[in-house]
């Protein structure tokens with residue numbers, strides 16, 4: 394499996410551990426105030442990261458070069474920032490709003506990079522790397 398797939402799966406499983414932890418905490422406390430953070434950590438952090446990791450594993454030619462690593466770091470840092478700041482916002486820290494916005498925009502930028510990679514012909518990153 395390409396290294397970038399390992400990175401996405403490792404980040405994803407960490408998000409799942411946190412997301413499920415929040416789900417259990419909500420269930421036990423019967424206080425569902427952080428439902429938005431729970432849903433986004435699980436769906437953006439775990440499900441989407443695992444899909445990206447699976448995509449690179451199925452398309453190893455697309456996993457080469459700098460762009461997949463840029464994709465990983467922008468997407469993952471965006472989801473991490475959004476997760477923490479959204480959790481704190483939902484707990485009443487209204488000052489977190491700008492950080493939620495920055496995290497959301499980074500996450501969206503990561504998704505746009507993924508869209509570019511998905512549509513790009515296989516082998517382009519390898520050729521770009523060779524030209525560097």
Ligand code: HEM
Nearest residue numbers: 412413415416417418419420425428431432435436439440
């Ligand atoms: C041990 C695992 C989990 C527990 C204990 C748990 C618990 C909860 C709880 C208590 C809620 C609030 C329900 C409500 O107020 O209506 C919730 C909502 C939600 N959970 Fe989880 N959850 C778990 C895993 C997951 C996973 C793995 C995902 C996604 C991959 C997920 C996605 C969602 C979503 C999208 C909602 C919002 C549903 C809605 O608004 O109707 N959960 N969960």
